[in-house]
Structures are given as structure tokens and as C-alpha cells.
Amino acid sequence: MSVFDRFRLDGKKMLITGGSRGLGREMVLAIAEAGADIIVTGRREGSLQSIAEEVTALGRQVWTIQADMNAPTRCEEVCEQVIAEHGAVDILINNVGGRREDIPTEDMSLEKWRELMDLNLTSTFVCTSRMGKAMIAAGQGGRIINIGSINSLVAGRNITGRHYETAKGAVLQLTRSVAADWAQHGITVNAILPGGFMTEPNQKWAREKPDVVSMFRQQIPMGEHGQPEDLGPLALYLASDASRYMTGAGLVIDGGYTLW
Numbered sequence: 001m002s003v004f005d006r007f008r009l010d011g012k013k014m015l016i017t018g019g020s021r022g023l024g025r026e027m028v029l030a031i032a033e034a035g036a037d038i039i040v041t042g043r044r045e046g047s048l049q050s051i052a053e054e055v056t057a058l059g060r061q062v063w064t065i066q067a068d069m070n071a072p073t074r075c076e077e078v079c080e081q082v083i084a085e086h087g088a089v090d091i092l093i094n095n096v097g098g099r100r101e102d103i104p105t106e107d108m109s110l111e112k113w114r115e116l117m118d119l120n121l122t123s124t125f126v127c128t129s130r131m132g133k134a135m136i137a138a139g140q141g142g143r144i145i146n147i148g149s150i151n152s153l154v155a156g157r158n159i160t161g162r163h164y165e166t167a168k169g170a171v172l173q174l175t176r177s178v179a180a181d182w183a184q185h186g187i188t189v190n191a192i193l194p195g196g197f198m199t200e201p202n203q204k205w206a207r208e209k210p211d212v213v214s215m216f217r218q219q220i221p222m223g224e225h226g227q228p229e230d231l232g233p234l235a236l237y238l239a240s241d242a243s244r245y246m247t248g249a250g251l252v253i254d255g256g257y258t259l260w
Contacts, residue, residue, distance in 0.1 A: 006242040010035035014091035014239065015082055017069050017127060020047035022199035023147070023231050024095040029054060030232030031239055036091065037061040039082055043068050069096040069123045070115065079130035088138035091239045092131045093145045094124040097167070102209075104160040113163055120167035121174075128178060132187065141186030145238045146175045148191045150254050157219070158212045168193075172250050179248035188247040190238050195254025197226040221256030 009031060019028045020042030032038050032055045040055075040062065042048045048064040055062040063085075067078050082089065097120040103112065124146055135142035151165045152172040172191050179189035196216050217225055234253055237243050252258060 003242075007236060007240045008035050009091075009236075009240060012036040012090040012239075013039065013086060014093065015039045015041075015089045015127075015131060016093040016095055017041045017075075017078075017123065018043075018096035019093070020044065020051045020064075023194065023197060023228050024093075025051055025054075026228045026230075026232040027093060027095065027235040029058070030236045031091065032058045032060045032062075034236055034240065035060070036239070039063045039065065039086065039089065041065045041067045041069060041078055041096075069127075070119045072118055072122050072126055075123050075126040076130060079127055082131070083134050088134035088140070088142070089131060090140070091143045091145070092127060092135075093147065093235065093239075094127050094171075095147045096120075096123045097147060097149075099156075099159075099161050099164040101163070102159055102161045105162050108161075108163065116161075116163040117167050120164060121170050124171050125174060128174070128189070132178070132182060135187050136182070136185050139185075142188075143239050143243075144178075144187065144189040145235060146171050146189070146191045148172045148175070148193045148250060150193050150195045150252060150258050152191070152193050152250065153252070154258055158215060159209070175250065176248045183247055188238075188243065190243070190246060190248065191250040192231065192234060192238070193250050193252045193254070194231060195226060195252070195257045196220065197228055197231070199228055216257075219257055219260075220254070221259060224255065226253065226255060 014036045018024045019040040037060050038055050052062045069075050148171045149168040152168040175191040
């Protein structure tokens with residue numbers, strides 16, 4: 001078998017949450033190009049239609065589900081729907097999340113804390129639990145990829161909202177512990193920890209807090225933010241047989257930001 005054949009995903013099916021824009025979109029396109037069919041959730045009908053057209057143009061099947069995965073009950077409904085309509089998927093990417101708020105810890109309400117923890121942590125737990133159970137029952141193994149952050153490891157500079165560091169740190173440890181539990185079932189569980197990528201939310205931060213974003217860029221040894229398309233190949237590696245012997249890993253992709 002050619003080394004390139006190990007990256008092929010023909011006959012596979014993937015569920016990705018929040019996959020219609022930004023980093024999610026790039027992961028969808030990379031994995032669809034490698035041969036997988038795609039089930040994608042998103043909040044906006046327009047962006048879901050757009051990604052569906054792009055996947056179809058690659059010759060793959062695609063199904064879209066409009067859903068706000070911030071709500072745990074909605075996460076469960078989506079998982080139930082996917083299992084009922086498609087059975088166990090081969091690949092799950094938990095991509096939903098975001099800092100969204102810059103509220104100091106001392107000023108954050110309990111209600112806001114719970115809302116943001118649901119967005120960044122509970123959604124990952126629910127989908128991992130429900131879709132992972134289906135993978136175990138199917139007995140065919142699987143790939144689970146959780147999108148953490150460099151803030152799984154370090155605190156963001158000159159910005160508050162420490163709900164994000166807390167949730168993303170928990171996502172990394174959830175990844176590692178579930179990987180240990182499910183290795184016996186042939187299911188790998190890994191995390192991608194992106195640094196600064198100029199996605200739509202970060203472009204918003206750049207407009208609102210240009211000094212913070214500029215300082216962040218100055219701290220990157222490679223001297224620039226990542227582009228969303230930089231993430232697709234890494235997601236493909238973790239989704240494919242090329243990463244067969246890797247599980248419980250947190251792979252940092254940040255231009256060297258966390259090196260100093």
C-alpha cells in the first residue's frame with residue numbers, strides 16, 4: 001500500500017459539529033477530498049448550504065443539520081438523529097466552541113459560566129459519549145477528534161474570560177482519558193490544539209481589540225497567524241489510517257507560540 005493510500009477515506013462517513021465555516025469548513029473539505037461523506041451541523045442555514053455545495057462539488061454525499069450545539073439537549077437530539085439515519089459514523093470531529101466573551105472571572109455570572117462551559121465542553125462530552133457508544137456497538141473502531149486550543153495548555157495574554165481556558169483544558173483531559181478507555185475498541189481519540197488562526201471570530205477580535213491581536217502575532221516565532229486551510233491536513237491525518245497508532249495526543253499547531 002502506498003503511503004498516500006493510508007490517507008484515503010473512501011467509504012467512510014464523518015460527523016462534524018460547527019463545520020460550515022472557519023476551521024470546521026477546512027476540515028470538512030480536506031476529509032471530503034480524501035473520500036469521506038460528510039454530516040455537518042451549523043447554526044446558519046446559508047453557510048450550511050454553502051458547505052454542502054462545496055462537498056457535493058468534490059463528488060461526496062453531504063447531509064446538513066441546522067442546530068445550536070450550545071444546548072446539551074440539542075446535542076443529544078442531533079446524535080440520536082444521526083444514529084437513527086446513518087448508524088455509527090467512522091469519524092467524529094467535535095469542533096463547536098469559542099471564547100465569545102471577555103468577562104473577568106470576578107465579574108462572570110454563574111449563568112454565563114454554565115452557558116460557555118456547555119458551548120466548549122459539554123457539547124464535546126455529549127457527542128463523544130453518544131457517538132462513541134454507537135462506534136463501540138458497531139465494533140468497527142473509529143476516529144474521534146476534539147478541537148481544543150493552545151489555551152488547553154496556557155492562559156491567553158491580555159484577555160480574560162477564563163471559562164475558555166478551563167473548558168479547553170478539560171477537553172484535552174477528556175480526550176486523553178477516553179482514549180485510554182476506548183483503545184480496546186479500536187477507537188482513537190485525539191485533540192488538535194490550534195493557536196491563532198484568522199477565522200471570522202478572530203477577525204472580529206482583531207477589530208475590537210487590535211492591540212491584543214497585534215501583540216499575539218508578535219509573540220509567534222513564525223511571525224504570522226495561521227490560515228484556516230493549514231488545519232485541514234492535520235485533521236485528515238488524525239481521521240485516517242495514517243494515524244492508526246496515535247491516541248490520546250494533543251497536537252499543537254500554533255506557529256511556535258507556546259515555545260516561549
